[in-house]
Amino acid sequence: MPVSSAPESGYCIGIDIGGTKCAVIAGNRNGEVVMRLERATVDGLATWPDAGETLAVMVESVCKQLEIAPTILYSIGISCGGPLDSKTGTILNPPNLPGWVNVSLQAFFSGRFGVRRVYIENDANATALAEHRWGAGIGCDNLAYLTCGTGIGAGIILGGQLYRGKGDLAGEIGHAVIIPDGPLCLCGKRGCLEALASGSSIGRIASQELGIPGLTGKDVFNLVKTGNELAATVVSKAAFHLGIGIANLLQTLNLDRVIIGSLASYAGEKYLDEVREAVRANTWKSIFEGTKIIPSGLGKGTQDLAALAVALPIED
Numbered sequence: 113m114p115v116s117s118a119p120e121s122g123y124c125i126g127i128d129i130g131g132t133k134c135a136v137i138a139g140n141r142n143g144e145v146v147m148r149l150e151r152a153t154v155d156g157l158a159t160w161p162d163a164g165e166t167l168a169v170m171v172e173s174v175c176k177q178l179e180i181a182p183t184i185l186y187s188i189g190i191s192c193g194g195p196l197d198s199k200t201g202t203i204l205n206p207p208n209l210p211g212w213v214n215v216s217l218q219a220f221f222s223g224r225f226g227v228r229r230v231y232i233e234n235d236a237n238a239t240a241l242a243e244h245r246w247g248a249g250i251g252c253d254n255l256a257y258l259t260c261g262t263g264i265g266a267g268i269i270l271g272g273q274l275y276r277g278k279g280d281l282a283g284e285i286g287h288a289v290i291i292p293d294g295p296l297c298l299c300g301k302r303g304c305l306e307a308l309a310s311g312s313s314i315g316r317i318a319s320q321e322l323g324i325p326g327l328t329g330k331d332v333f334n335l336v337k338t339g340n341e342l343a344a345t346v347v348s349k350a351a352f353h354l355g356i357g358i359a360n361l362l363q364t365l366n367l368d369r370v371i372i373g374s375l376a377s378y379a380g381e382k383y384l385d386e387v388r389e390a391v392r393a394n395t396w397k398s399i400f401e402g403t404k405i406i407p408s409g410l411g412k413g414t415q416d417l418a419a420l421a422v423a424l425p426i427e428d
């Protein structure tokens with residue numbers, strides 16, 4: 113385990129803020145997690161400013177166990193659902209955290225601990241940074257990481273730099289329209305990729321098709337494993353739609369790698385092959401052959417590493 117050294121410790125803090133739980137992770141610049149604390153969001157983290165105090169106490173507790181003062185932390189990185197402003201380090205009005213509106217985490221943590229480097233990214237961008245640094249994107253300067261869980265979003269790295277777009281909204285591929293006038297999406301539009309191919313959408317569509325209420329994406333993949341043909345058809349359609357979304361992304365950005373998170377970890381190789389086939393059929397041969405479409409390389413601690421990666425931005 114690396115040991116801290118003055119004047120700045122070698123430790124960074126990653127903070128993963130979610131609608132159900134928040135975690136404070138201490139790690140070093142090699143992505144080794146040395147300490148973590150987790151708390152349910154309902155437990156003092158649901159509304160600001162109480163949540164700030166709770167997080168600060170968690171950071172202090174982690175630092176105490178590491179026997180360092182928070183003031184000598186190398187950096188703090190925060191991974192959180194958007195929308196947010198990475199330039200000012202502000203969480204805007206995330207739907208999964210209704211008690212946090214226009215919260216400047218950068219100002220809060222800089223003021224509280226005097227740490228100069230405080231960064232914030234949305235969770236897709238954070239995971240793309242972690243894949244690029246430690247996972248399936250090592251050595252690759254043009255990649256997209258796709259979250260494919262409840263929703264679909266992408267973190268995009270171009271020319272070795274995270275591409276955030278004008279207002280931190282780059283990579284919102286889950287709301288690219290795949291079928292005009294298709295099923296209604298939570299964003300209010302119709303036929304978005306997310307409404308057709310996310311884990312939740314696979315569950316919802318399979319519930320309708322099979323007449324079994326309340327199916328999750330994982331349930332559907334388990335049904336496929338038992339030989340359920342209707343479930344397999346739902347999954348194949350979702351894979352096809354995801355493939356169209358990825359094909360459009362590749363046709364626009366000519367990426368080296370597309371890394372698929374969440375779904376790909378439990379969906380299996382057949383699903384990934386169906387996605388690849390849809391991409392192949394809908395892009396130029398030269399673009400398809402220059403790209404690898406692969407599952408996440410980070411494993412179980414993905415969210416922790418994503419938060420740590422934000423503490424270590426590429427440009428740092």
Ligand SMILES: [Zn+2]
Nearest residue numbers: 287297299304
């Ligand atoms: Zn949408």
